[in-house]
Amino acid sequence: MTIPVRQLKSHSGETVTVRGWLANKRRSGKIGFLQIRDGSGVVQTVISRADVSEEAWEEVKRATQESTVRVTGIARVDERAPGGVEIQATDFVVRSLTEDYPITKKEHGTAFLMEHRHLWLRSSRQRAALAVRSEVCQAIRDFYYERNFTLIDSPILTPTSCEGTSTLFATDYFGEQAYLSQSGQLYLEPACAAFGKVYCMGPTFRAEKSKTRRHLMEFWMVEPEVAFLDFEGAVRLAEEFVGYLAGRVLDRCADQLAVLERDVSKIEKVTGSFPRITYREAIEILQKEGKEIAFGDDFGGEDETILANAFDQPVFVTHFPVDMKAFYMQPDPEDSELSLAMDLLAPEGYGEIIGGSQRIHDHDLLLERLQQHELPIEPFQWYLDVRKYGSFPHSGFGMGIERFAAWMCGLGHLRETIPYPRMLYKIYP
RNA sequence: UCCUCGGUAGCUCAAUGGUAGAGCAAUCGGCUGUUAACCGAUUGGUUGGGGGUUCAAGUCCCUCCCGAGGAGCCA
Numbered sequence: 001m002t003i004p005v006r007q008l009k010s011h012s013g014e015t016v017t018v019r020g021w022l023a024n025k026r027r028s029g030k031i032g033f034l035q036i037r038d039g040s041g042v043v044q045t046v047i048s049r050a051d052v053s054e055e056a057w058e059e060v061k062r063a064t065q066e067s068t069v070r071v072t073g074i075a076r077v078d079e080r081a082p083g084g085v086e087i088q089a090t091d092f093v094v095r096s097l098t099e100d101y102p103i104t105k106k107e108h109g110t111a112f113l114m115e116h117r118h119l120w121l122r123s124s125r126q127r128a129a130l131a132v133r134s135e136v137c138q139a140i141r142d143f144y145y146e147r148n149f150t151l152i153d154s155p156i157l158t159p160t161s162c163e164g165t166s167t168l169f170a171t172d173y174f175g176e177q178a179y180l181s182q183s184g185q186l187y188l189e190p191a192c193a194a195f196g197k198v199y200c201m202g203p204t205f206r207a208e209k210s211k212t213r214r215h216l217m218e219f220w221m222v223e224p225e226v227a228f229l230d231f232e233g234a235v236r237l238a239e240e241f242v243g244y245l246a247g248r249v250l251d252r253c254a255d256q257l258a259v260l261e262r263d264v265s266k267i268e269k270v271t272g273s274f275p276r277i278t279y280r281e282a283i284e285i286l287q288k289e290g291k292e293i294a295f296g297d298d299f300g301g302e303d304e305t306i307l308a309n310a311f312d313q314p315v316f317v318t319h320f321p322v323d324m325k326a327f328y329m330q331p332d333p334e335d336s337e338l339s340l341a342m343d344l345l346a347p348e349g350y351g352e353i354i355g356g357s358q359r360i361h362d363h364d365l366l367l368e369r370l371q372q373h374e375l376p377i378e379p380f381q382w383y384l385d386v387r388k389y390g391s392f393p394h395s396g397f398g399m400g401i402e403r404f405a406a407w408m409c410g411l412g413h414l415r416e417t418i419p420y421p422r423m424l425y426k427i428y429p
Numbered sequence: 430u431c432c433u434c435g436g437u438a439g440c441u442c443a444a445u446g447g448u449a450g451a452g453c454a455a456u457c458g459g460c461u462g463u464u465a466a467c468c469g470a471u472u473g474g475u476u477g478g479g480g481g482u483u484c485a486a487g488u489c490c491c492u493c494c495c496g497a498g499g500a501g502c503c504a
Contacts, residue, residue, distance in 0.1 A: 024465075031461040048461070080462060100439075105465045106453045107441055111496050167502090208502055209430065221504065300500080352504060400504030425495095
C-alpha cells in the first residue's frame with residue numbers, strides 16, 4: 001500500500017510502498033541509505049544488498065539525485081534515521097532517471113538558485129518557507145471567515161491608478177490603457193456598504209524600479225475594510241490579526257521554523273497589544289539616535305529598523321502629516337494637519353508590514369483632496385459615490401503577505417517567501 | 430534611475446602583469462549504519478562580450494552586457 005511519508009510512523013511494522021524523488025543517496029558495497037521525498041516529507045530507506053534482488057541492487061547503484069523512485073519495505077521506528085522512522089527495503093526501482101541535476105548538495109549562490117527556481121522549490125528550506133506562506137494565507141482566510149467578513153476580490157486590471165503616485169504596469173485593454181492593480185482598497189469601500197465587513201487578498205503590482213530585499217514587483221496583499229469602524233478600531237483589528245497569524249504559525253509550522261532555524265522566542269513575544277507611537281514621537285526617537293530627520297520627512301529603511309528595534313513587539317506609528325499619505329485618509333479631528341493613518345513596523349528590521357487608515361467619508365472633503373492631489377475627478381466618480389449615497393465612516397488596512405511571511409521565517413529577503421518572485425528585470429522562470 | 434561590489438571548470442571560489450588551480454558535482458573503483466558519508470583515480474577552461482596598453486593581460490585602461498547589495502519609493 002502506498003503511504004505518504006507523513007503518515008509512516010503510524011504504519012510501523014507494516015509493509016509499505018513510498019514513491020517520490022531521491023533527495024540524497026549514500027552507498028557502500030553492501031548497504032545503501034536513500035533519502036526519499038514524496039511531498040509530504042522525507043524518509044530514509046535502508047537497503048541491504050543481501051535483502052533485495054540483484055536487479056533492485058543495480059537500481060540502487062543507478063539511482064541519481066532527484067530521480068523518481070519507488071520503494072517497498074517494512075516501516076520501522078529507528079532513532080538513527082532522520083525523522084525517527086525509516087524503511088527497510090525489500091524492493092526498489094527507478095521510475096524516471098534524472099541526469100545532470102543542476103542543484104547539487106553543496107552550496108550555490110542565490111542568483112544561480114533563482115535561475116533554477118522551479119527546481120529550488122524542492123529543497124528543504126524552500127519547502128519550509130513556502131509551507132509557512134501557505135499557512136499564513138490559510139490563517140488569513142480563517143481569521144476573516146470566523147469574524148464574518150465577506151471576501152470581495154478586487155480587479156487586477158484597472159483603468160486608473162488607485163493612489164495616483166506609484167508607477168504602474170500598463171497594458172493594452174482593447175485599445176485603451178489599463179493598469180495592473182496596486183491596491184484593492186478603493187474597490188472594497190463600495191462593498192462595505194453592501195456587506196459591512198469585507199476583505200480582499202490577491203496579487204498587487206508595483207512597477208517601481210526598487211532593488212532591495214524588501215521589494216518585489218508582484219506581491220500579495222490582504223486588505224480588510226470595515227464600515228463604521230473608526231481609527232482606533234482599525235488599529236485594534238490589525239493588532240488582533242497579526243497576533244492571530246503569528247499564533248497560527250507557531251502552532252502549525254514548528255517543523256518548518258526548525259528547518260529555517262528560526263528563533264521562535266521572537267515570535268512568541270507577539271501577543272497582546274502592541275506599543276504605539278505617533279509620527280512626531282518617532283521623529284523624536286530618531287533624532288535622539290542622532291539621525292538627521294525632520295518633521296515631514298519619510299522614514300528610510302534604516303529609520304524603520306531603529307524604531308522597530310526599540311520594541312520587542314511590532315510597533316504602530318500613527319498620526320502622520322496629511323501630505324505624506326494618500327489622498328483618502330481622514331484628518332485627525334484634533335489636528336487637521338495630521339491624518340488618522342497607521343503603519344505597523346515588524347521587529348528585527350522586517351519593516352512596514354501594515355499600512356492603513358480611517359478613510360474620508362465626507363464627500364466635499366474627499367473632492368477637495370482629489371483636487372489638491374491634481375487627480376482627475378471623472379475616473380474617481382464611482383469612488384465619490386460611496387460618500388454621496390449613504391456615507392459612513394470606515395477604516396481598513398493592507399498587509400504585505402511576503403513581508404509578514406519573511407518575518408515569521410526569519411528570512412532576509414522576500415524572494416524566498418513567494419514561489420516565483422518577480423524582481424527588477426527578472427521574470428524567469 | 431543613482432551608488433558600491435562582483436563575473437575564472439556544471440557549482441562555490443583561488444591565482445605579485447610571467448606555465449589557469451582547489452573543493453564539490455560528474456564518471457570509474459573501494460567500503461554493512463550513513464547523516465552535505467568517507468577513501469582512491471579520471472574527466473572537465475575562448476577567464477561575460479568587444480576594443481586598447483604591454484615583449485607578455487584572468488590581472489591594467491575604455492566600453493557594453495549580466496548579477497549581488499544598497500539608496501530613493503513602498504507593502
